[in-house]
Every structure is written in C-alpha cells, then in structure tokens.
Amino acid sequence: MGKVYLVGAGPGDPDLITIKGVKIISQSDVILYDRLVNEQLLAYAPEQTTRIYCGKRPDHHALKQEQINQLLCHYASQGKVVTRLKGGDPFIFGRGGEEVLALRKYQIPFEIVPGITSGSAAPAYAGIPLTHRQISSSVAFVSGVTRAEEDSEAYWEHLAKGTDTLCIYMGVKNLSDICKYLIRYGRDAMTPIAAIYYGTTQVQQTVTGTLETIALKAEQIKNPAMLIIGEVVRLREQIQWFEEMASEESEPLGAVIS
Structure with missing residues (x-):
C-alpha cells in the first residue's frame, strides 16, 4: 500500500508553499493538481512523475470529485506515493475532507499538509489586515x-x-446580491469592501468601494477573487505594498497563472 498526501499549494505565489510541501512533491510518483495550483510547483517533482490535471472551472470540471477520489485510491493501492496538490489549504473550501473520507473507506494511509489559504494571503498582499486592534477582533x-x-x-x-x-470565497458572481443582503440585514451601506483578483500573483488587482458601490466598481473583476468586507479595508490606503512594489520592480514578484 502506498500513501496519499493532501498538500496545500498556497494562494498562487509559488514561494508561499511550505517546505514540507516541496519535499513531498519531490518524492511523488503521482501528482493530481488543481486549476489554481501554480504549475511552477510541478518542477519540483521528478521527471518520471505522473501529472494529472483535475482543474475545476465554474460549470466545467476536468474530473468529477468522485473520479478524483477513485484515482487517489487506485494509485495508492499500487504502492505509489500520491500527492493531491490543492490550491490554498486542503481543508478550507478545498474538499479535502471528502477526499480523506474516501481514503479512510479503503484504509489508505494519508497525511495532510496545510497550505496558506487565499482568504488570508490575498488581503495581506493587498495591504488589508484581517484583524486590527480597536477595529476588528x-x-x-x-x-x-x-x-x-x-x-x-x-x-x-x-x-x-x-x-x-x-x-468571502467564490463570491464575485453573486457580488451584487451579497451586498444587497448584507445591507438589508444590518450592515451599513458605507461598509468598505475590497475585491482582490488573483491575489499574490503578478496579475493581482484590487478594487475597493462600499457595499453600496462595489458591484459597479468591480464589474470587471472575475474569478478567482476574494471579497473582504469590514472596516479593516480602509487601512489599505496606508498599508498597500505589493501592487506598488510590483509596478516599481522590473522582475515580477509573483507568478502569472494561466
């Protein structure tokens, strides 16, 4: 019997993967990787490693989740070291729990390697602290x-x-409705909000506004994007750094993901 590793690949910048994640990739016989995984990370794998794309786009999945589960079990049962390389963190909107339950069913050994989720990384690169004394706890x-x-x-x-x-993950498509609901149920219409496209990468874009204005201001922002709502968004005016530095540097600071 082999072993399956569920590895968080981080939010996009290839330098944000963990050291343990890199070590496991370098020892893998098979890698099943998602759409939002930076493909530069696959270079850490041996040349003979089997690479299987499992990307999911809205309304289009290269492989259904059941097929992914079957492949993990299939290769591990052959005695192979299998890496399930997942964008962000496997257990934060990554369906990692579903995959682990499938492995448990067939008594296949596994290990979880956490990754940096876009929910914390994208706002950090946009200059937005998620918590701040006297503002957000x-x-x-x-x-x-x-x-x-x-x-x-x-x-x-x-x-x-x-x-x-x-x-908010996966919220751009429903941005207008989300804002309407939040205002309807008590959030001030002037609450600041940021929409961050492809956070931590060379093509990162951040649009800010309020619950009342963001739907129009961010109409060009598509998935993948994070929405950050709260008074901490105002701190971006003083803290933003990545996009400013990227515009000043001749070398890209992050990775372009296709």
Whole structure:
C-alpha cells in the first residue's frame, strides 16, 4: 500500500508553499493538481512523475470529485506515493475532507499538509489586515455560494452583523446580491469592501468601494477573487505594498497563472 498526501499549494505565489510541501512533491510518483495550483510547483517533482490535471472551472470540471477520489485510491493501492496538490489549504473550501473520507473507506494511509489559504494571503498582499486592534477582533471565512437547498437570505442574515471582517470565497458572481443582503440585514451601506483578483500573483488587482458601490466598481473583476468586507479595508490606503512594489520592480514578484 502506498500513501496519499493532501498538500496545500498556497494562494498562487509559488514561494508561499511550505517546505514540507516541496519535499513531498519531490518524492511523488503521482501528482493530481488543481486549476489554481501554480504549475511552477510541478518542477519540483521528478521527471518520471505522473501529472494529472483535475482543474475545476465554474460549470466545467476536468474530473468529477468522485473520479478524483477513485484515482487517489487506485494509485495508492499500487504502492505509489500520491500527492493531491490543492490550491490554498486542503481543508478550507478545498474538499479535502471528502477526499480523506474516501481514503479512510479503503484504509489508505494519508497525511495532510496545510497550505496558506487565499482568504488570508490575498488581503495581506493587498495591504488589508484581517484583524486590527480597536477595529476588528473577529474574522469569518465564508462561501459566496449557498447550497441549492439553503435559504440564501437566512444565510446572509446570519453573517450580516455577527463578525467584524468577512472573507468571502467564490463570491464575485453573486457580488451584487451579497451586498444587497448584507445591507438589508444590518450592515451599513458605507461598509468598505475590497475585491482582490488573483491575489499574490503578478496579475493581482484590487478594487475597493462600499457595499453600496462595489458591484459597479468591480464589474470587471472575475474569478478567482476574494471579497473582504469590514472596516479593516480602509487601512489599505496606508498599508498597500505589493501592487506598488510590483509596478516599481522590473522582475515580477509573483507568478502569472494561466
């Protein structure tokens, strides 16, 4: 029996992967990697390593989750070292838990290697601290997409006033509705919000506004993007650094992801 490693590849900048993650990639017989994984990381693998793309775009999956689970079990049962390379962190909106449960079912050894999630990395590169003394002492990482059977209004009503800072994954498509719900259920319309496209990479873009104005200002921002909502967004005016430095440097500071 082989072993499966669920490795967080980080948010996009290839330098943000962990040392342990690099070590495991370099020992892998098979790597199954996601769309948001920087492909530069695959260069750490031996030349003979089998590389399998498992990317998921909205409404289009290269492989269904069930097929990915089957491949992990298949290669591990052949005695191979299998790396499931996932963007960000495997257990933060990465479906890592589902994959581990599939491995458990067939008693396949596994190990989890955490990664830096875009929910913390993108705002850091945009100059937005998620917590700040006297401004924000609580943070929530939430999905911008509700389950089909879930009441969207109840979901956003619950989040509207319960947390100082909201970090929303997969929310750009529903940005206008999210803002409307949050205002309806108690957030001030003037609450600042940032939309960060491809955070930590050379093509990072950040658009700021308020719950009332951001839908129009950020209409050109597409996925992948993080939404950050809360008073901490105002600190960007003083702290922003990455985009300024990137414009001054001749060499790219991050990696372009295709």
